[in-house]
Amino acid sequence: MERGMSYNQNIASATDYGVVKVGSGISVTNGIISAGAAGSNNYGFINSSTPQSNPVANAINIVTFDTLGPSNGVNIGGGGNSIVVSNAGTYTQIFDLITTKTSGGTATLSIWLRKNGVDVVGSTQELQLTNVLSIVFLSGNFTLALAAGDNIQMCWSSPDITTGFSPIAAQVNPTRPTGYAAKVTVTRID
Numbered sequence: 001m002e003r004g005m006s007y008n009q010n011i012a013s014a015t016d017y018g019v020v021k022v023g024s025g026i027s028v029t030n031g032i033i034s035a036g037a038a039g040s041n042n043y044g045f046i047n048s049s050t051p052q053s054n055p056v057a058n059a060i061n062i063v064t065f066d067t068l069g070p071s072n073g074v075n076i077g078g079g080g081n082s083i084v085v086s087n088a089g090t091y092t093q094i095f096d097l098i099t100t101k102t103s104g105g106t107a108t109l110s111i112w113l114r115k116n117g118v119d120v121v122g123s124t125q126e127l128q129l130t131n132v133l134s135i136v137f138l139s140g141n142f143t144l145a146l147a148a149g150d151n152i153q154m155c156w157s158s159p160d161i162t163t164g165f166s167p168i169a170a171q172v173n174p175t176r177p178t179g180y181a182a183k184v185t186v187t188r189i190d
Contacts, residue, residue, distance in 0.1 A: 041072055041073075041188070042072055042073035042074055042085065042086065042087050042089065042091070042186075042187070042188035043070070043071060043072055043073070043074060043185070043186065043187045043188065044068065044069075044070075044071035044072070044073075044074025044075065044083065044184075044185070044186045045068070045069035045070050045071065045183070045184075045185050046065045046067070046068055046069070046071075046074070046076055046083055046183070046184045046185075046186070047065060047066070047067050047069065047180040047182060047183040047184070048063065048064055048065045048066050048067070048165070048167075048180060048181045048182040048183070049066060049067065049167050049178070049180055049181065050064065050066055050167070050181060051164060051165065051166045051167065051181060052064060052164050052165040052166075052181055052182070053161075053164040054156075054157075054158050054160070054161050054162075054163050054164050055161065056161070057158070057159045057160065057161050058157055058158075058159050059157060060155050060156075060157055061155065061156050061157060062081040062082075062153050062154070062155055062156075063081070063097070063153070063154040063155075063156060063165070063182050064079075064080045064081050065080050065081070065083070065182065065184070066080060073085060073086040073087050073188070074086070074186045077151050078151060078153070081153060082151040082152065082153045083151060083152050083153075083184065083186055084149065084150070084151045085146050085148065085149070085150055085151075085186070085188075086148060086149070087148050087188065088146065088147045088148045089145075089146065089188040089189075089190045090143065090144070090145050090146075090188065090189050090190040091143070091144055091145075091146050091186055091187065091188050091189065092141060092142070092143045092186070092187050092189050093113075093141065093142045093143075093144070093152065093184055093185070093186050094139070094140075094141045094184070094185045094187075095139065095140055095141075095142075095154065095182070095183070095184045095185075096137065096138070096139045096180075096182070096183050096184075097111070097137075097138045097139075097165050097181070097182050098135055098136075098137060098138075098165055098166055098167065098168060098179060098180070098181050098182075099127065099129065099133070099135075099136045099137075099138050099163065099164070099165060099166075100133060100134060100135060100136070100163065100164055100165070100166045101129040101131075101132060101133045101136075101160060101162055101163045102132055102162040103132065103160060103162040104131050104132060105130075105131070105160070106128060106129065106130045106131075107128075107129050107158050107159055107160030107163055108126050108127070108128055108129075108158060108159065109126065109127045109128075109129055109138075109156065109157075109158045109163055110124055110125070110126050110156060110157050110158070111124070111125050111126075111127075111138070111140070111154065111155070111156045112124040112125070112154075112155050112156075113142055113144070113152055113153070113154060113155070114152065114153040114155055115144060115146070115150060115151070115152050116150055116151060117153075119155070120142075120144070123142060125138075125140050129158075129160070129163060135166070135168070143189070152186075154182070154184070165181040165182050166181050167179060167180055167181040168180075
């Protein structure tokens with residue numbers, strides 16, 4: 001037996017709120033209700049499968065990216081060393097880095113953001129790496145207001161030239177896929 005639903009009033013329209021108030025993140029087009037601000041579906045999955053080294057102690061390094069995955073309004077810029085947004089809004093950037101260190105002792109690995117070439121105040125995160133470490137997973141999240149065309153860069157530095165980021169090779173027993181040295185997901189949230 002098939003059942004249907006009927007209402008005495010419109011669920012929503014552009015001129016009459018009906019049961020649902022259109023606006024404040026809710027829109028209606030041809031009777032279909034959508035949540036989320038119009039045009040806010042900007043996102044990008046950016047990654048690097050290339051090892052990244054620290055050739056000079058205490059120098060500023062920029063994380064480089066070589067692959068743009070699924071995206072809409074977010075791109076790789078600056079020869080692979082920046083992420084560029086096409087539309088203004090508030091964005092969240094979630095990052096994962098696979099850090100390595102091939103010498104003994106303790107070293108600090110500092111990571112921070114730059115927006116349009118200027119360091120972002122309050123964005124520094126530090127990790128203490130002790131002894132020889134083949135893999136340490138580092139993850140973090142930043143939220144920034146960006147204008148159309150703004151670019152962001154992930155900067156890093158360490159006094160130990162044996163620190164860096166390294167992709168994970170495919171594995172067997174059981175079979176496992178590769179892992180990126182760096183990956184970033186950027187999503188517009190307003």
